[in-house]
């Protein structure tokens with residue numbers, strides 16, 4: 001059967017507002033059959049209680065778009081970076097230094113850019129030959145976040161130990177977020193011991209994700225965030241179809257259960273955490 005590339009129906013609204021703290025809603029996404037426009041994304045999200053969005057632009061083109069949109073749309077702030085897989089590619093072609101310089105300029109020049117991310121290590125897509133370039137880029141992004149006093153959004157794919165080692169070696173920024181946290185209980189406990197935030201996406205709703213749900217319960221509620229990573233990783237029961245910030249409620253319901261909170265209290269907690277990390281907007 002061909003993949004259904006249409007957006008799922010809207011879920012029941014949340015009882016209190018939350019923020020999608022990591023989403024890719026730039027127009028060049030090519031997964032949805034007909035991508036929602038920025039205004040449609042914001043309106044659909046607001047209608048179900050997703051009041052704010054952190055748009056993540058993690059290549060130069062998306063980062064430029066993010067900086068513009070963060071100014072224009074009151075519900076949106078930006079996170080920008082050179083994605084670890086892109087960093088490895090750019091290092092090969094010699095374009096990395098210029099890309100990083102432009103990124104730093106964008107981040108320093110626009111107060112609605114609130115985070116550097118997603119950055120980190122991806123050992124799933126990038127082979128051993130690209131790892132030194134990823135590690136160097138990760139270090140550059142950690143330094144930039146600290147220099148500009150911005151939050152750091154981490155992409156960690158099959159690289160838990162090396163990501164943690166790099167953060168410990170360089171000194172993690174004060175507000176460090178594991179986007180799409182994919183560790184187990186032990187790693188959640190380690191993140192908690194360092195005061196690092198863990199952000200959960202649709203994967204936490206998947207039947208196979210028992211260990212990930214257990215990781216939520218391991219964390220102090222003050223360190224839990226929610227995201228979509230749209231347009232992918234759509235929560236159940238719509239797994240496989242395009243994702244968007246308005247689909248947060250199902251993920252939030254599962255998080256609330258694992259946090260041991262009623263839904264409204266969980267929403268308020270997560271919203272407060274989000275503001276602590278990115279500031280208010």
Ligand SMILES: [Zn+2]
Pocket residue numbers: 022023024056118179229
């Ligand atoms: Zn992402």
